[in-house]
Amino acid sequence: MIRIENMYKIYRMGSNEVCALNGVSLHVKPKEFVAIIGPSGSGKSTLMNIIGCLDTPTSGRYFLDGEEVSKLKDDSLASIRNRKIGFIFQSFNLLPKFSAVENVELPLIYMGVGKKERRKMAIEALERVGLGNRIHHKPSELSGGQQQRVAIARAFVSKPSIILADEPTGSLDSKSGTEIMNIIHELHASGKTIVLITHDNNIAAQAERIIRIHDGKILDEGEVA
Amino acid sequence: MRWIQAFKMALKGIASNKIRSALTMLGIIIGVSAVIVMVSIVQGSTRQVTERLQGMGTNLINLSIRGRGSTRRVNEKDLLEFAQNNSDIIEGIAPTISGNVTVKVGNKNLQTNLVGTNEVYETARNTSVQQGRFINALDVERRQKVALVGTYIQQELFDSINPVGQHIKINGDIYTVVGVLEAKSNSTAGSADDVVVIPYTTAKRLLRNAMISSYYVQAKTPDTVEQAMTKLKDFLFKIFNNENSYMVFNQADMLESVNEATKSMTMMLGGIAGISLVVGGIGIMNIMLVSVTERTREIGIRKAVGAKRRDILAQFLIEAVVVSCLGGIVGVLLGIIFTNIIGNALGIPSTPTMLTMLISFSFSAFVGIFFGLYPASKASKLSPIQALRVE
Ligand SMILES: Nc1ncnc2c1ncn2[C@@H]1O[C@H](COP(=O)(O)OP(=O)(O)OP(=O)(O)O)[C@@H](O)[C@H]1O
């Protein structure tokens, strides 16, 4: 499903070059739950952004469902993000002026889903994360854990096959964190491929496989449990 | 479907920043209403002038003899003979002589304008008689002391009673009033109604004027006006051998020069007002650029969940166009109101034409597109991760 071959991502800042990804090769099977773990600055987010088609590599090849996406243009990438990938960010990334349900509807708008259908799907998704009674709240009227649950609802509402989570519990207390992880487990159980990025060994241990990354290189691809 | 969505999002963007949107619109509002007011007032005054010119009578040719550059003379007999010889294209000629006279009825007297002319004047100058009759050919031939009075004279000297058959003293001579002219203006002193009309033969003596230099020539039909003018010019050139000795012009010439003048006036004023529309457009661009910067993160989020370039472009472009079109609508309404107020104040009755409103409104929409395009395309080209990284 996800296959990355010899990928480099080099940031040029004036004369300096930062090699965020230094020859990464990676394979994630359908419906797998993998955790990527590594110290700060090791290139985890960079890798996730490329997997999520938010960014393109400097060199190397990336196949998603057998299609080479490393060569695609902006709009084709947008379409892949829309159909195949759901994001969960550490900082939630909700639109502050939109209510919970409007935030969840966002991917469906770009998918071209009709108004009524969209609203129905968004409410269902919010109910699934336990926020059926908060659908008209603005992000500022929700707790951090609730905001992250809205973000998760937004990530799976369009029924993508892959959920990418970049330290989803990073800015939450342990109780909210556990709730979030439970939802992620549920998503995995429902057949989604999960790529989770974390600092936390305990959270990483919940995955089927742990990939360790350091200085832009994969140290250990782990073994499928 | 997508466009309706983009439109809704744009409305939401505008609504979430009401004061800023209103201020942005202000530039467009002022621009659009200024264009409408200026153009409408100019058009209103053009219409006024045109109506006045048309009120002078149809198929009318003005001839004035200046006698300059030649020792030769032409008199009314020559011209009337010319008219008779060309009766296929010329309806008639009204020799006209005018001057200031004192009129007196009983013990009331006043200064007024005297016009000496013949029966042709009535149709040539579109003058109608409300009571009695106009001067006839016999009056002219026999130098009758008959007069028509304007409504102002009727009011002032005859206390608005029917003056037909009464006597009036003009510069001391007794005249019989044979008719009252229809009001052409507002019956005030100095207006077109402050007048007495007598036969030109009588007037020549009264004013001690041997030469008549002003003639109204009435062509048979609008189509023969040109032909009549050419004939007349030929005739006069044969006599004077000098083009400067006379002047022949018609209403069409005057209308044309009025139209020329107002056209350039409209262009100029419209242009000046148009500049304020452009300034308004720059205001939109400025605000939209700020808005794009402020909403970078929003753009990043939208792109992350699958918004394509054209989605973001449409959102921001529609936002700019909606702001400018709302401004345009308000501007049109204010333009109508101010045109009425200013038109009344200046005594120029004017209402904006549909075309003026349509053009200035479409221009505001165009301004929105033109000045919204750059910020919108800038927004659409943001890279999603860079946009998400912005705090
Ligand atoms: N836009 C950028 N420009 C320049 N350098 C960058 C950029 N983004 C990331 N980097 C560099 O690339 C390296 C990897 O960054 P990345 O964000 O992937 O790390 P990370 O593993 O996610 O760290 P953290 O755990 O702190 O989030 C870092 O050294 C960072 O400074």
Ligand SMILES: [Mg+2]
């Ligand atoms: Mg990171």
